[in-house]
Amino acid sequence: MMDRNLKKAADRKLINLCSEIARPSGFGNRVRLFHRLSQVSPFPHLVGFSGLPSYEIYAEKRALISSDQNFLLRILYDQLSGRLEAHLLHPLEHKYRYAFIVLDSLNREFLTDHHGWATLDQFDDDRWLYSVYVSPPGAIFELKPGGQPVQIYAGESLKDCQLKTEFFSVGPQSTLKVQAVNLPESVEIKRMVLVIDGEETLIAVPRKDLAFYELPEGACCLRIYLYE
Amino acid sequence: MGEERKLLLKLLYIINNNYTESDLEDLIRSMVSLLLPLIRKQSGLYLKLAGYQPQDIALLTVSTLFIRNRQGRFPVLEKLFNWKIVEKFMVASEVDFKRYLKNILARRLKQTFYYLSSEIRPERTKIKREILYALKKLPGCRINKEKGRTLVVIRPDYEGKVEPETLTEDQSDRLLEICLNRGLGGLQVPRFFKRLVEVLSGQQLVAEVSLNSLLEVYIETQRNYLLAEFGNGPVNWARPETDTSCQELSIWMEELRARNILLLNRYLARNKIAEKDREAYLKALNDLLQDWQEGGQEKPLFAYLKKYSPEISPEEYRKEKRKILEYLVKTSRDFLKVKLREQQIASGGI
Numbered sequence: 001m002m003d004r005n006l007k008k009a010a011d012r013k014l015i016n017l018c019s020e021i022a023r024p025s026g027f028g029n030r031v032r033l034f035h036r037l038s039q040v041s042p043f044p045h046l047v048g049f050s051g052l053p054s055y056e057i058y059a060e061k062r063a064l065i066s067s068d069q070n071f072l073l074r075i076l077y078d079q080l081s082g083r084l085e086a087h088l089l090h091p092l093e094h095k096y097r098y099a100f101i102v103l104d105s106l107n108r109e110f111l112t113d114h115h116g117w118a119t120l121d122q123f124d125d126d127r128w129l130y131s132v133y134v135s136p137p138g139a140i141f142e143l144k145p146g147g148q149p150v151q152i153y154a155g156e157s158l159k160d161c162q163l164k165t166e167f168f169s170v171g172p173q174s175t176l177k178v179q180a181v182n183l184p185e186s187v188e189i190k191r192m193v194l195v196i197d198g199e200e201t202l203i204a205v206p207r208k209d210l211a212f213y214e215l216p217e218g219a220c221c222l223r224i225y226l227y228e
Numbered sequence: 229m230g231e232e233r234k235l236l237l238k239l240l241y242i243i244n245n246n247y248t249e250s251d252l253e254d255l256i257r258s259m260v261s262l263l264l265p266l267i268r269k270q271s272g273l274y275l276k277l278a279g280y281q282p283q284d285i286a287l288l289t290v291s292t293l294f295i296r297n298r299q300g301r302f303p304v305l306e307k308l309f310n311w312k313i314v315e316k317f318m319v320a321s322e323v324d325f326k327r328y329l330k331n332i333l334a335r336r337l338k339q340t341f342y343y344l345s346s347e348i349r350p351e352r353t354k355i356k357r358e359i360l361y362a363l364k365k366l367p368g369c370r371i372n373k374e375k376g377r378t379l380v381v382i383r384p385d386y387e388g389k390v391e392p393e394t395l396t397e398d399q400s401d402r403l404l405e406i407c408l409n410r411g412l413g414g415l416q417v418p419r420f421f422k423r424l425v426e427v428l429s430g431q432q433l434v435a436e437v438s439l440n441s442l443l444e445v446y447i448e449t450q451r452n453y454l455l456a457e458f459g460n461g462p463v464n465w466a467r468p469e470t471d472t473s474c475q476e477l478s479i480w481m482e483e484l485r486a487r488n489i490l491l492l493n494r495y496l497a498r499n500k501i502a503e504k505d506r507e508a509y510l511k512a513l514n515d516l517l518q519d520w521q522e523g524g525q526e527k528p529l530f531a532y533l534k535k536y537s538p539e540i541s542p543e544e545y546r547k548e549k550r551k552i553l554e555y556l557v558k559t560s561r562d563f564l565k566v567k568l569r570e571q572q573i574a575s576g577g578i
Contacts, residue, residue, distance in 0.1 A: 015253065017256060017287050017290070017291065018249060018252050018253040018256050018257075019249065021252060021256075021291075021294045021296075023249065110298075111298050113298070118298075166343070166346070168339075168342065168343055175339070175343065177343050200297070201297055201298045202295050202296070202297060202303075203295065203296040203297070203298070204291070204295045205291055205294070206291075207284060207287050207288045207291055208280075208284060208288070210288065211291075211295075212288075212292045212340075212343055213295060214292070214295075214304055
């Protein structure tokens with residue numbers, strides 16, 4: 001009986017890790033999005049944001065909005081690839097940059113980039129649109145060479161949170177150890193995202209608020225995003 | 229199809245970004261089950277006191293392989309199991325694949341222990357390393373290794389012609405006195421030893437002591453400083469969060485002490501030891517237990533016993549006492565292992 005209980009407890013930890021890796025996290029800080037009841041624009045010029053190809057390949061498919069009307073998620077259809085793209089907008093940049101878009105019904109999550117863009121996938125129907133959430137980072141830290149992590153943004157619950165970082169060299173590869181400390185008891189870090197020089201993005205599922213990242217050569221400016 | 233072949237296929241699905249949650253679960257489960265025996269071999273009281281269960285270490289090791297990028301791919305895993313490697317194993321024997329996987333995991337585990345070393349390495353060992361590092365950088369300090377002992381010679385430059393007095397191992401109390409009187413408490417390791425060299429130079433002294441004695445001097449100075457600074461009560465220090473509470477540990481230690489008294493009484497009843505030896509063994513064991521709680525055994529067992537039985541020679545120890553002391557230490561260690569194991573089972577850690 002005892003052995004069975006032990007096995008169950010061990011299995012639970014394992015299954016938790018697997019589901020955290022494979023499924024979207026049950027983010028504590030998430031905002032539900034609802035359909036915006038206005039006519040969506042089929043015209044690409046209304047998509048109007050920087051960095052997009054100038055030719056007309058996008059058309060707005062859906063628009064979703066948060067109840068406080070601050071988050072706007074535009075779902076665009078790429079007619080060339082047949083894929084859906086998402087563009088998240090918010091008046092504050094730390095809300096749309098590197099935010100997770102969670103499609104609950106499909107068990108999928110997507111991370112937006114610096115511009116609030118995320119490439120979704122090809123979905124057969126529109127069922128996934130019924131439960132869409134956004135989880136913006138709870139805290140952002142910047143780590144420059146030779147320096148200590150500096151908090152550049154923190155939400156209310158993570159305002160006392162600090163990061164302990166350590167670099168290790170294993171052969172030519174260097175590894176960054178990141179540990180979130182000073183967390184309130186009720187807060188658990190579900191994801192840690194490392195953005196390397198604004199280009200490469202690595203998403204970790206931390207264990208004991210700890211993650212190890214293998215850095216590419218020449219990594220310089222690092223930003224670490226924490227998600228509750 | 230063999231288990232390894234299935235595992236390889238699952239790995240293939242994951243690398244191709246075409247996996248299900250159950251593929252991932254099977255792969256992680258296999259990795260964890262390969263890692264756990266390796267971790268248990270290495271896990272001891274320190275690991276436990278640092279708040280890590282073997283399963284945590286296994287999951288931490290595995291989770292580094294499953295760091296995703298924005299495209300949902302696992303770059304580390306894909307680097308370790310690239311197409312060429314996977315193709316090779318598709319035609320090779322399953323045993324080869326298992327061996328390769330095991331080697332990779334063992335290497336990653338070693339790295340995890342390295343990354344966690346600042347948390348799971350005993351505090352005293354950490355200080356010892358810092359002392360060594362600081363001494364290597366200080367002019368006038370020399371480190372010699374002799375018969376497994378690290379001897380430190382602090383010989384500052386003197387302007388006078390008088391031969392300086394040498395403080396040897398037996399005079400480490402005087403070294404401590406100097407540190408306390410000169411207010412070296414509260415200084416971090418590099419500054420502490422820099423100041424110590426200056427003080428010794430001023431007093432025309434040379435120190436030739438073991439690294440362990442220097443460590444004791446440093447710790448004792450800091451302890452005294454803290455006691456003086458924050459009142460006379462015991463100094464509270466924050467033990468890392470762990471499943472083994474301090475209270476639980478103290479209870480075990482008390483049980484262990486009672487057990488050792490019982491064992492020594494038996495030796496006494498059989499005339500295998502004298503009454504004064506019994507006391508010396510007991511005190512030596514108590515010191516050892518204290519060191520275990522504070523980070524680990526600090527000196528040879530002989531040194532523990534010699535402190536309470538100063539007349540004992542190394543030959544005498546080897547001939548008569550070592551066997552008894554080693555037996556008592558072994559049973560004490562086994563007792564703690566059993567307790568930790570029971571506690572681990574009770575908390576569902578395995």
